[in-house]
Amino acid sequence: MLELFRQKMPLSCLLYGLLERCFSAERLDRIFLDNAKEQYTREILFSTVCDLMLSVVLKIHPSINAAYQKHPEPLGVTVSALYEKLKGVELSVSQALLRDTSEDLSAILDALGFIPEPWLPGYPVRVHREVGGGALPGKSLVVFDPERRLMRDVFPCEDGHAQERRLLGAVARAIRAGELWIADRNFCTEGFLNQLRHHGAYALIRLHRNLPLTEQALFSPSRKAKGGGYWKSR
Template sequence: MLELFRQKMPLSCLLYGLLERCFSAERLDRIFLENAKEQYTREILFSTVCDLMLSVVLKVHPSINAAYQKHPEPLGVTVSALYEKLKGVELPVSQALLRDTSEDLSDILDALGFIPDPWLPGYPVRVLDGNCLAASEKRLAVHREVGGGALPGKSLVVFDPERRLMRDVFPCEDGHAQERRLLGAVARAIRAGELWIADRNFCTEGFLNQLRHHGAYALIRLHRNLPLTEETLFSPVEESQGRRILEKPVTVAGRGYRLVRVELEKPTRDGDLFIDMITDLPADIPATTIADLYRRRWTLETAFQHVERHFNSEIETLAYPKAALFGFALALVAYNISSVMISALDCAHQKPVSKDISGYYIAHEIAATFLALIQLGEGLDWRFVAACAPPEFAAWLRETARNVNLRALRKHSRGPKQPKSKPPYDPKQPHVSTYQLLTGKK
C-alpha cells in the first residue's frame, strides 16, 4: 500500500515521511526530558502536545481547541489542562527542537548528495536577524486595561542560506526587549571559520569580539554608535551595478577591520545615501564581493515571508509568550522540512529543478492529496523513517521524489505587467453591461 502511495502521491509522501522523522514521539519526548527544567510529564506527553500544535501550524486545524476536538483518541485531559501545558513550554525546549531537527536534516542533505551553492567558498555563511511576533488576541486578565497591542515575544534566528535551513532560534518572552540582549546567547552558537552576516542592530563591540574569539568572521552593517578609529580616507574601489564602492581600514578596540561603503543611486526609506559595512574578511576578498554578500542578507527576510505565508507561525489565540514562541519554533521546523523536500527533488533528477517548479502547484498538489494519504494510510507503520540512518532515509526520499510529475509543477512565466491608465469614473454611470461592451452597444 505504501508503495502505491509513493507512486500516486509522491509529494505528500515526501512531506509525511519528513514530518514523521522530525516529529517522531521518541525524538520529541527525548528533547523534552533533556531540556525541560520545570515542566514534567504527568497526564499528557510532550509529543502529543507537539502533534496538536503542529496541526495548527500546518493549517490543518484553525486553533488548538479545534485540534483537541478533532483528535481521534481521547487525550485524558481537559482542553484547559492542554492550554496550561502549552503556556509553560520552556524556551530551551523550543530552541532544542529546532537545533536537533536541523542537524538531522543537514545530515540527510549530505546523504542525498545535495551540493550547496557557496556564497563565499571556504566560509560557511550564517545570517542573523530578529523576528517580532505579531500582537496576539487580548485573552489574559492583564490585557483588559491595556489599549496597545499585546506582543507575545520575539526571537533571533540563525539561517544557513546555502542549505536553506533555519539553524537556531533564540526566543525571548519580552516583546519590547532589545534584540542585543540576546547576543550573549547567540555567541555560544558561533563556530570557527563561519561568516556571520547581520544588520546594524547587531553591530556592537561585544559581538565583534565574540566572533573574533571563536575564530569566525563578521560582515555587519555599521552602527553609528560603534566606537572605531578611522586610519585613512576612503579609497575608491570600482563601480558595480551602478553603485560606487569605496573602502578603508579602521580599528575597533585595537583590532583591524575593513570598512566598505556602497554609495546608492537612490536614498533608502530612512534617507541613507550610502551603506557602510564592517568586516574582518581577508584583504584578498574584493570589496565588491563583500557588498554583494551583504545584499544577499535579504534571503532570510524572504524565508521569514515564506514561513508567514505558508504556515500559521503567529497564532493569534496564543497570548502566553512561551506558547506563542513554541508555535513559531514549530513553524521554523516546518520551513526546514519543506526546504529539504525541494532539495530532494533537485537530487532525484538529472539537473536541479527547484528553480523551474512552482510553489503554488506544489502546495495545491499536497493540499489535494495529503488528507487522503492520512485517512487511507491510517494503518500504515511509518516508524521506520524515524529509526533508519540518514543514508537509508535519504535513499527513500530520492526514490519517492523520482515519482513526482515535474511537468505538472512547472512554472508558467509571464512577461512584466504593463502599466495601465485607470479610466475616469463617471458617477452618472456607476455600472456597465459586459454584454453591451462585447457587442459594441452603448
C-alpha cells in the first residue's frame, strides 16, 4: 500500500514525510523538556497534545474534543484534563516550538531548491504582525518572513489588552544585521529605532506623529544629484 502511494502521489508522500520529520514526537517532547519551567509530563506527553492540536489546525477534526474522541488509542486522561494541559502550556514552550520548527522548515526549503523572490534584493525582510487570540484573551507579536512564508519568531502575551509596545524590548533581541523590518506606526518608537540602528538593521515603519523626529536632506557632493531624506531626532 505504501509503495502504491509513493508511485501515485509522490509529492504528497514527500510532504508528509518531511512534516513528520519536522514535528516528530521525540523532537516535540525535547522542546517541552528544554523550555518548560513549571508544567510537567505525567499522564500525557506534550507531543500527543501537539498531535491533537495539529489535527484541528489542519481541519481533520473540528475541535480538540472531537480529536480526543476519534483518537485511535486511549489517551489515559479525561478530555477535561486534556484541556487543562493545553491551557497550561507556557509561553516559553510555544515560542521555542515556533523558533525551532521554523529553522527546520527553512532548511527543508533550501534542500528542495526553493529560491524565494526577494521583496527588496539584498535585504532579508521581516514583517511585524499582531495576532489577537480569537478564543483566548491574549495576543502575540509575530516576526514574519514574507519571502519564505514562514513565521520566524513569536512573542506571546497573556494580557489581550496590553499595548504591543510592551513587547518591543523582547522583539529587539531578534534583530539581525542587514535585515529590513516593516511595521505599523505602533512600532515607531525612538527606543526600537535605536535598537534597529544598534544591530545594523533597517526600518520601513509608518511614522508616528508623536515621535520627535525632523526630516533632514541627504548630503550630496553634486548639486545636480537628487538626494532622498532621512529622519533624525530633534
